[in-house]
Amino acid sequence: MRELLKLLRGKYLWMTILTPILIIGEVIMEVSIPRLMADIVNVGIGNKDIGYVATRGGLMVVMALLSLCFGAFAGWTASIAGMGFGKEVRKKMFYRIQDFSFSNVDRFSPSSLITRMTTDITNTQNAFMMVIRMMVRAPIMFVSASIMAITLNGELSLIFLIAVPILGVVLALIIKEAYPRFQSMLKRFDFLNAKIQENLIGIRVVKAFVRGDYENEGFEKAAAAVRDTQKRAERLVVLNMPIMQLMVYSCILAVLWLGGKMIVVGDMGTGDLVSFISYVNQILMSLMMVAMSFTMLVISKASVSRIVEVLHETPDIPDDAEGDPQVADGSIEFDKVCFSYKGDLSSCALRDINLKIASGETVGIIGGTGSSKSTLVHLIPRLYDVTSGSVKVGGRDVREYKQETLRNEVAMVLQKNVLFTGTIRDNLKWGNKDATDEEIIEACKAAQAHDFIMSFPRGYDTEMGQGGVNVSGGQKQRLCIARALLKKPKIVILDDSTSAVDTATDSKIREAFRRELADTTTIIIAQRISSISDADKIIVLDNGRINAVGTHEELMKNNEIYREVYESQQKGVA
Known part of the structure; x- marks a missing residue:
């Protein structure tokens, strides 16, 4: 929490400081009232x-x-401070996630990160508000009321002075046992969020296969797991209140019994006893506030540790290049490259990759499922770092570039095409936020997207549903290609990005690329040989190794894997 508190600045910091001052004023007034009553x-x-x-x-x-x-x-200042604190933590966490590489995100999982940015930050925010109010009010109230009570009657004060250590021990035991239970509960929340996210993203598949009942059953199990772990944690924490109330009423009974005797013998005035009971109430109520605060802190401790875990996560791909060299051209070189997702050379997805691609070349990549085609091209814009060897772009090791500089020169259309809520124009401008209408239309024509965009009533101002649900798979692919072209990069990578496009449209896209991207290095991963047959050279990958490199004609003569793929596809056509 100390680390998170460093995020407080400006107005929120002043409100955080002002809240305890106002609380102190409130407590002084409250503690003075029983003395006036006496x-x-x-x-x-x-x-x-x-x-x-x-x-x-x-x-x-x-x-x-x-x-x-x-x-x-x-209350007003605490609300402003608390909401501001939550905003700053959420912003810091979101910005940190933007620095993560693919492997960092894989390590946490998107559903867990969502839980941490919502449930965990809300818990932490509530705990912060409680700390600057109750955790200030309770100790000051306890000390002030204790002093006033002792000055009224030192003997009676021994009653609550005995009760306090007992309560402290009980509270410590509850906190010790409750913390791991709340950690387990939050992990169950992660799983529940993952289940919901998976269902909502794949709702069309669920409907198509009539698996609603199966999904309902899975959700009920996940929700029940959250309920059970939460009940197990809360079952222990709820003991706080009855134990506190038992001590409060026991102390009041003891004070009334002994205080009544003192009044009878004349050792204490009636008003003093009334005032003393008020102070006992204040003392024990302050302890109840502490108990409630610690309950919230137990919950938030688990949340804070999960938040700090994200903030402490070191990006696997640091952006620590000295200087800011520019990418000279689109040439690419793989030099003795090995890559493992685990960072262990004994389990490499890519092994002994040696490859040179000249600037402006069109290169096709083909291979069976799991041959690491996508992994190979992910190393070019440094979405992953090599485990050994080096990848050079424009004659320099990719690690010598700032990530922004490198990735601005490498346009990549991934296998999973993602569009965002907004208009078609807004989505296309992800490639270049300053693109003119003429540049947008030119890129869309090259990607064979202009005609279907203009068929919509609002054209480029058509609103896209979340994820682009109101366009077909092929249309989505073409929009993503147009978005990449708007970057005007030195390297374009199409990772199986025309799989949902018919062969005629695929041919037109390739023709447009040859015509308008003559100086741009183009890498095409494809399952259809027809999509890469006219490439300058074709790379055949097999089990993470380069099996062969050559033109279509050369590979047809000399490479068995390529020839088998071609013949099987020709049989399919026949």
């Missing part, structure tokens, strides 16, 4: 002095109003 009973009523009673009573009303004002303003 004076009214002992002096005013004892001497039948109505003027004294009225004066002291009026002062009590003023103090009560001041206490109300202090408390109300403290």
